[in-house]
Amino acid sequence: MRQCPHGEPMKQTDLSAIYQATLQKWGEEAQFxxxxxxxxxxxxxxxxxxxxxxxxxxxxxxxxxxxxxxxxLTWMFGEEKVQQAVAAKLDKLRRLLADDAAL
Incomplete structure (x- = not known):
């Protein structure tokens, strides 16, 4: 979990509020x-x-x-979609590592 400046973990709601404010202030294109x-x-x-x-x-x-x-960007594109993609990439990596271990 991310930390705020005082050392305590940032809540997801805090991060979402920051991401929303950033997007509203500068826009999607600027964030890209x-x-x-x-x-x-x-x-x-x-x-x-x-x-x-x-x-x-x-x-x-x-x-x-x-x-x-x-x-x-994860917030903008959808956290669940990104988490699913990460899980798929990790599965692929595990398979590659398992294949290498079999050599």
Whole structure:
């Protein structure tokens, strides 16, 4: 569960309210663009980390931004649908791992 600034877990209703307010203030298109930008910054941060140009904290900050945007997009597209897709992907990964273990 996500944490609020004071350390206690954020309630799903709090997150939903934030996501709704964000969508109302900036709109869907801007949220898509923001998600793309945050993912690009994470990609760049990871490349810099591999070359030892930034420390782990820089990557953590980019991960936090992407995590927030993934939450926003999940809320926008439907949490249940996303959870179902994640479950299917995990099942596929388990099968791949099981196949590798059989070698």
């Amino acid at each position: 663009d923001q998600a793309i930008e945050e993912c690009a910054e994470l990609i760049a941060g990871l490349k810099h980390y591999k070359r030892r140009k930034v420390d782990a904290e820089a990557v953590i900050q980019e991960l936090a931004d992407v995590t927030l945007m993934v939450g926003q």
